[in-house]
Structure formats: structure tokens, C-alpha cells
Amino acid sequence: MSRLAASRPRDWIRAVLVLATLALLALQDVAGWLVVYPDAWVLPITPWLNAFMVWCVDTVGPGFRAFSATVDVPMTAVRELLNWLPWSVVLAVLTFVAWAAAGWRLALFTGFAVLYMLIIGYWTESMNSLALVAISVPTAVGVGFGLGALAFLSGRAERVIAPGLDLMQTVPAFAYLLPILLLFGFGPVVGLIASVLYAFPPMVRNTRLGLARVSSEVIEAGLMAGATPSQLFWRVRTPSALRQILLGVNQTTMAAFSMVIIASIIGGTADIGWEVLLTMRKAQFGESLLAGIVIALMAMVMDRLTAAAATAEPKDPGGDRGLFARHRNAFIAVGLGLAVGLLAELIPFLKAYPEAWEIYPAQYLNDAVTWLVVEHAGTINLIKSWAFFFVMLPVKTGLAQTITPFTWGFEFTPGLKAGYVALALALVLYMAVRRGVGRASSIAFLAILLFFGLTRLPWPALLAMATLLGWQLGGLRLALGTAAALGFLIVAGVWPQAMLSVYLCGLAVLLSFALGVGLGLLASEYDAVSAALRPINDTLQTMPLFVILIPFVMIFKIGEFTALLAIMAYAVVPAIRYAEHALRNVPAQVVEAATCFGCTRRQLLWRVKLPLAMPVIMLGLNQTIMFGIAMLVIAALVGTNGLGQQVYIGLGDGDFGVGIVAGLGMAFIAMIADRMTQGVSRTWQERLGPTPRQ
């Protein structure tokens, strides 16, 4: 029986849209505004925003500046304290803390990390970075806990806070550096505030979730014991939610570390971030890598430390033990610090590490990259041209413009074009008969996209298509949200840049998702692969992304291909992690049952594990998209022309409006993508039905 008759109304809408797209393309010579949104229709959103900013600075500016003067005091104090302490004291105390929290392996790693900072000669810079994080993390945790508790206690507050969190995490920090600078004045405080703004949202989410998940029995027990509301909150709810809250602390810490470099762009901090920027400007790969490793190591140590605290078994309250017994580790840490400090007074090199003992192997790293560039120039060019001609350009400007004798080796003659159209039509008809109008329309749209290219499709068609997709994946609300957000991009006049960003980021996400799921699959089957991938993933996620740009540029030159690779290097990590996690956590009973039925290993993977793991893998796609969009701004440093570049133009011109419009645009695209992939994940979950979870 034909599926044609069984098609749903919205499938027909899609078909109509495809036809409308073709009609718009046919009309583009007559009515250009149908394809390219006219400049005259652009609303002056940027001037409005700038006017608002001036008003803000005039009215509330003095208050903000007083605030930043206050915050500067503890920051300077911590920085001076850390720089005053002999290195041996910092080493001893940190190693002991790591041992007490997570055992000797982390202690060993911590000791190695501290020694590394010392040996390559970045001690002062490292301590300055540590000071920034030491202030920003507690502040972010405090703010996050407060807002999380507020969101938990009041539904109205939650409705305000939730969308705000999405914005905070998706608007690139570069976009709000300028307003912060204007409001708070120049100096390290600006970096601190940018860091807090970016780092607190995970804390809010985890606090709210943790508080909401406290079981009702625990609450009842508390009530029966006669707890007042405040006791109930502080003595019952908060301790019970502690594990989730500590997970929030962990994520907040990681986010704060990822802001260290961006904070340095303003300046005022002679820290590791500044060192990375300085070496990056000179394109000194080895030097910037050595500095970048410091941040990666710090972040990894803090990650393991806070993660260990989050998963540790809750200790018994130890009611009537003495003061010393309860704070034994704290006393030991202080004692150890004092002892080593005294020793450092006697033995000078324990206090100030001698410069002659520093080792700085940057030159070897630089030579390695140069060797690669010189020896493999031919291969590198081949890879790049191939990627350009057969993948990137067709998506960007379409086959109609891409196929030339220089690129594909032949002319795209009218005959060949007719062949392409005939092939596409045949495929569409086949799909219409076998799979229904919906699928057929999707294929038709893809065929049009490949022929004309994403950047040359009419904006009304793309807007309508995205809105329809939103409706299908998330209902009416998502459809309205999508239409409003994309509408903003159109009337604000950044639609062409947005499409360039979507093209670059979309391609990078698709490629890294495919690659990541493949690697994750291997890692779930072979422990050796998993063990080899983990340190690579950790490094890619914690290393400042600027550092990896330089070797990529040296090898693949300035341009979109390098940007694509840079985005992929960062976005592939969540795809790998989620895929491996999902496949490894398929319920054991199911696997056992399947094995009993005589499944081979391959059948087990493809027929049982993969379908069951799909919802979680889709969440991985969601994260891949988020990471990809986050990387867009940084990728603009190697020469792209999307919204990321607009953010820099705004920063360079001191134009608040331009930067924030581009930043909001990226946030909107991220949010739409987030809701849509969550919708897909939900659909998969529902299709599977409730699975037995362990």
C-alpha cells in the first residue's frame, strides 16, 4: 500500500514549503528581497542597545566602580599571599590536601603539577592565575547556591532565573567584556566578574536539582523532630542534597578555569592567561603550549579534588569528638605548612626556586611543527583542497558554484545539471511512495540546499523550515521560540553572518559527532582504547583553546578549514564521552538476556546496545553542538566571517551593540539547537519505553 495517502498534514506543509523555496529561488531576479533581506528593513537595534548602555553607565556606573574597588582588596591580598609563600609550602600543603581527599594517586599528580609550574619557570604567573580562581570560584559558588535555593523555594523566581542561565552560558564572554569594562573600570576585577558570570550557572542548576530531589521521608523525619523552616533548610535539606551541590561546585570550578585566558584579554593580570596571549601573538607554539599546560594541569587537579569531595562517603557527624579530632586534617595541613616554611627559611632553594634549574623545551616543540609543515606540505595541501572542494564549498555556496574544471575536474554543464535534478526528483518520488511525503520533502530540501548552498537560500524559506522543525520536535512553544529568535537575527541585520556561522558550526558538529560516536563505540568495546582516549579528552577540554590554534594555522593556513578543525578538536570530546558512557551503561540484565539468546558480539552492539544507548548519545549530540558554538568566537581568530567575527569587531570598535547582538544571535542558535536535540532525545526515550535502570 502506498504511504502517500497516510501522510500527516504537517508532512504536506513541509512539501509546500519545499515548493515555496523553489518558487522564491525562481523569483530572486525579480524580487531580490525574497532571498536577501534588504538593509533598509534592518531595525536599529544596535543604536538602541548603545543608548541603553550609556544610560546604564551614567546612572549605576559609580556604584559598580565602588564595588570593584571593594572586590580588589581581597583579590590583591590573596595574590600577595600566594606569591609570598615559598613554593615548597604550596607544594607540601596542596599535595597533602590531595592525599587526604582522594588518596596517593592524586597526591602524586598534584605534586607533579606544582613542580611543573616551577620547573618551566611560570611560578609567579601560575600563582596569579590561582589567585583569580581562588576568589572567583567561592563567589560563583555563593551566588549560584543563593540563586539555586531561591529558584527551589519560589516558582516565580525559577521562571526568571532559568532562561537567564541559558543566556549566561551561551552568550560568548567576549560579547560582554566591553560592558563589564565600562561599568566596573579597568583591571583584574573585570576578569573576575566575567569569570563569575560564566561559572555560576551550573551551581544554580545543581543546587536546585539537589534540593528538589531530597526524599519526602527525610523531610518528614525532620518535621517530626520539630525542625523550624530554617533548620529544615540548613540542617535537613542542604546536607541531604550535598552530593549534588558538590557536583555543581566541581562544574563551576572547571568553568572558572576555562575563563582564565579570556579574563586576561582585558589585562591587568600578569598571569598565565596573559602569557598564553603574548606567546600566541608571536605564534610561538612551543611557548604557548607550555604555558597552556599549566592551566590544564591546574584544572585537572581541581576537577579530581572537587569530584572526590562530591563522591566521598558522608562522614558520621562525630558529635562529641574533640576539636582536634574533627579537624585533624586541617591541623595537619597547617602544621605541615609551618614546618616546611621554617625549613625553607634555612634552605634557600626551598623558598625561591633557582632560575638555573628551570627547563624550557619550547624550541623542540616548534621544530617539530616546522618539520611537519616542510616535509608534508604536499599531503597537507591535498587534504585541505579535498575538504574544500567536496565538503565545505558544496554546503556553503552549493554545487552550482563549486563544480568547475579546477575543482572537480569537469564543467557543471546544463546537461549535468539536468541529470542532478532528474536524480533528485527520482529519489524524492521514490521516498514519497515508500516513506511518505514528509521524508520525501526532507530529501527534496537537502537536494536544493546542496545545489544552491546554505548561504544562498532565501531567508523566508529557512525561517519557515526551522519553525516547522521546531513544531515537530518540541511543539508549539518551540516553534514560536524558533520563529522569534530567527526573526531577531533577520531584523537585526546579522542573518548572512548567522548563516555563515551555522554552516561552519553545523559541518563541524556533524563531522565531530560522527567521529566521536565512532571513537566512543571503540572505547566502550576495548578498555585499552578507553584508557588511551581519557587523557586526550581531558587535555582537549582543559587546555586553553587558543593554544591549539597556532599549530593548526601553521599546518593548514588561515581560513575556514583551520577554523573547522579547531572547532572539531573541542566539540568531539562530549561526543566521545557520552557515547562511551551510554554504551557502557546499558543495563546488565538486558545484555545477559541477549547473550543467552545467542547474540553475537556484533549483533549485541548493533541490535541491543546502540538502540538502548540512543537517548544518551543524543544528549551527547546536544553537548557537541553547545561546545561547537562556544568555539566559534575563538575560531574567528584564524579568519572566519561569521557571528564570531562580529563579536571581535564590536570589541575592537568599542561598539557594545554590535558585539551583544552577535552574542545574542549565537546564544539563540545554541538554544534552538539545544531544545531541538532534547526533543529528539525525548522522542527516542519514549519510543524505548521505560527501561530497567540499575
Add this chain to the structure above:
Amino acid sequence: MNALKGMVAGSILATASVTGAGADSSDPIRIPVNEWTGQHVSAHITGTLLQKAGYTVEYVTAGAVPQFAAIAQGDLHLQPEVWTNNVGDVYPKAVESGDIVVLGQLGLQPQEGWIYPPYMNDKCPGLPSYEALYDCAQAFAAADTFPRGRLITYPADWGTRSKDVVAMIDLPFEPVAGGSEGAMIAELKSALAAEQPVIMMFWQPHWLFAALDFDWVSWDPAGGECVEESGQKRGSACGFQQASVDKIVNKDVATKWPGAYRLMEMVTVDNATQNTLMLEIDNKGRKLEEVVAEWVEANEATWSPWVEAAKAAMSS
């Protein structure tokens, strides 16, 4: 832009904190340190001389663009090396409103234009004249620009000057925005290592010229100053208007530290000085402070009049 009004508000605050005129303030003078070595040299020479005159000096790392907001607001006080070609909108507005005072040129002779490695002279006969580029665009072509030549321009946030010139003189080249200084240098380094074609908008003095060899594309002689924005065409193309490197101070410096103001008026640093010092620092890996101290010691005849003038101008 409009953000400037905000800075005005900020600097009113800063003015309020300035203690009454008369004696030079003993507060530290804050000098921004930007992202390139040449500026480090200028900043540290100026700073060392200010110390010789009896001031306390504080060096603060600052981004080349964000620093203007800080100087206008009085968070940073003086900057000996400002390249007037890539300053965005904040700087000219701040100069116009009087928050930033320009004290003339530092003495560096900047040059801007298109550079290429010497081995390209063989692949494109007729260079360095820009006329040669019309015939050998393909020698500079790459996969993403073929058959047009690939010209790396300044990053998009530094304006579109090369792109405009290419369009005006109708050169068969595709301008590709460089993204960032680091990316541009990385590209140059790797192209030179593998002897690949490259042509790029660049500027000097820059430490790169101490380490690597480059030739400059030459233009038709302009009668007087080159007018870059309009009127250029093949046969009468003058290329680029040359920038100047200015010394600037916050508007309160004249009243708060009159001696420092005087010293800033007098101080000069030329290309030769910067190039020699940069070579020591970037290529020989020596410490900035050490190299500057050496220069100061060896050139007392040059700077002692400046310091004397500063001391004379100090209100006692």
C-alpha cells in the same frame, strides 16, 4: 562610540580623587604593557626614565583595545606607543572629548603595506612593483581562492583597508582576513619554512623583520600624502596611507604629574633602537628589564636632557 559618555562619567570620578594642584603626586604612574615586544621596549624605556626623574612607576598588562577605555577613565596614565591606524572608535572619540591628550609622535617610522618573501621574486618576475601582481596572481593562488591570488589582510576587526585597495585597482586577488596577529605570523613562519607562496598586509617596525627576510610591494609615487580611501586605480595607485605612532596621556597627568607630562613630551624612540632591543629579547631570549637597563646606561647623553627638563617642570 556612545559608550564614551560613560567614560566621561568615569573620568569625572577620577578627577574628584585628584588631590589639589601644587606638588607632583607621589601616586604610582601606571603604564600599560601591550601584547607586542616593541611596545614593551618603549614602555620600559619611558618607565625607567620616569623613575630616574623620581617617580614611582607601575607596569600593567593591558589589551591594545581595552586600554583606551582605561586611559580615558584615568585607570592607566600614559602610553608612549599608540599606532593610530588600528585603534577602533574609542580612541578618536576620547581624543576629541579631551579625555586623552596626544603629545606628538614617538619617533618610530612605521611602514605598512604588502610583504612577500624574497623567493617570490623568481616566481613572479616584475616584483616588487604592484603591476607584476596582475600577471602572476596564480603564483599566489590557493585552493580556496583559485584562480585569483590569495592575499592575507589585517584581521576583520582592524578594518578593511587591503580589501578596499584591491577592489579599487581591480587586482585579481581574493582578500582573506587574517584573524589575529598570531595567526598571521604563524602563516608567515610556515610559508617561509616550506618556501610556499604568500603575500600579506603587514607593518614595521616588527620583531619579525629582525628574524626573517621580506620584500615590500612598491606603489606608484603619490604627490604628497597618499589618499587611501578613494581615487586609486591601476597606473596611479599609491597603496596605503602611512600611520603615525603617537604618545598619549590621560588628561589629568598635566596637573597631577607635570614633570612626567614634560618627559612624555620629550621622549623619543626610533626604529633602530627598537629593532636592536627587540632582537636581543625575541631572538636571543634575554630579559626585557636587563636589555632596557643596558640601553639606558649606554645612552645617558640621549636622555639626560629629557629627565632634566622633567625635573625642572616638577612643581616644587
